[in-house]
Amino acid sequence: MKIKYLGTSAAERVPAVFCKCRVCENARKVKGKELRTQTQILLDDGDLMIDFPGDTYHHLMKYDLDITDIDSLLLTHWHSDHLYAEDLAYRMDGYANGITNKLDIYGNEFVHGFYNRAFELEGRTDKSKIEYHEINPYQKFQIKDYTIYSLPAQHGNFQEDCFIYVIEKDGKQMFYTHDTGYPTEEMWNFLKKNNFKFDFVSMDCNEQGKKNYSAHMNIEKNQEMIRQMKKLGMCDEKTVFVADHFSHNGGSTHEEMKQLFSDKNVIIAYDGLEIEF
Numbered sequence: 001m002k003i004k005y006l007g008t009s010a011a012e013r014v015p016a017v018f019c020k021c022r023v024c025e026n027a028r029k030v031k032g033k034e035l036r037t038q039t040q041i042l043l044d045d046g047d048l049m050i051d052f053p054g055d056t057y058h059h060l061m062k063y064d065l066d067i068t069d070i071d072s073l074l075l076t077h078w079h080s081d082h083l084y085a086e087d088l089a090y091r092m093d094g095y096a097n098g099i100t101n102k103l104d105i106y107g108n109e110f111v112h113g114f115y116n117r118a119f120e121l122e123g124r125t126d127k128s129k130i131e132y133h134e135i136n137p138y139q140k141f142q143i144k145d146y147t148i149y150s151l152p153a154q155h156g157n158f159q160e161d162c163f164i165y166v167i168e169k170d171g172k173q174m175f176y177t178h179d180t181g182y183p184t185e186e187m188w189n190f191l192k193k194n195n196f197k198f199d200f201v202s203m204d205c206n207e208q209g210k211k212n213y214s215a216h217m218n219i220e221k222n223q224e225m226i227r228q229m230k231k232l233g234m235c236d237e238k239t240v241f242v243a244d245h246f247s248h249n250g251g252s253t254h255e256e257m258k259q260l261f262s263d264k265n266v267i268i269a270y271d272g273l274e275i276e277f
């Protein structure tokens with residue numbers, strides 16, 4: 001599998017839309033890897049897209065993408081840095097021309113409400129061009145060649161309104177944890193029961209070196225997660241670990257984060273990062 005990080009920030013972005021903190025001022029000056037846009041990834045050159053934030057349009061320009069060809073979108077949750085459904089409505093007839101395929105969207109029931117709101121504003125839907133499929137927590141389902149497992153995240157309202165996913169293809173397994181706090185016992189049990197052995201793990205590291213609150217993780221929690229996975233045999237020395245989803249309020253620049261991780265094998269994500277595993 002191949003993963004491309006189109007965006008790697010929390011909702012406000014880096015620099016944040018309104019902010020004069022040190023990290024934001026540094027990003028404005030240094031640019032490059034210090035600039036971060038909202039969280040979105042592509043798997044296998046667009047075979048599957050994960051999340052559709054307001055910054056999607058910016059990503060199309062930046063990476064020279066034509067997403068009319070993408071037919072599968074998996075949604076994690078309803079926060080605006082992961083879903084801006086109003087732009088999805090422009091896939092309907094009357095806005096979009098020359099579209100012959102359908103975009104199938106997968107997400108939970110709560111996220112479906114946010115999706116529906118955009119189409120209610122339009123007063124119509126167009127299921128030949130775009131369709132939402134509801135999935136439940138701890139469900140195993142298929143999107144083309146991808147076998148996917150949903151887990152309720154420690155995030156949002158903490159009421160199964162946000163999901164994280166295990167994604168399997170061609171004998172490779174990845175764990176995508178945006179956004180969530182440290183996994184619960186129930187989540188670890190589900191992972192254990194399925195005997196996952198991950199080739200790739202993308203970890204929520206919103207708070208970096210700062211104190212952790214329950215809806216996200218920091219570096220300490222990421223390292224605890226790696227230790228737990230080792231203990232449970234869910235990873236080995238070949239497993240690739242990436243820290244991602246950074247808030248300017250985490251207080252560290254990209255350069256500083258590299259120093260903060262005692263586990264030097266953890267890759268610090270940046271916009272445009274591509275990894276094949």
Ligand SMILES: [Zn+2]
Nearest residue numbers: 010011081179
């Ligand atoms: Zn987020």
Ligand SMILES: [Zn+2]
Nearest residue numbers: 019021024248
């Ligand atoms: Zn800031």
Ligand SMILES: [Zn+2]
Nearest residue numbers: 077079155179
């Ligand atoms: Zn979120």
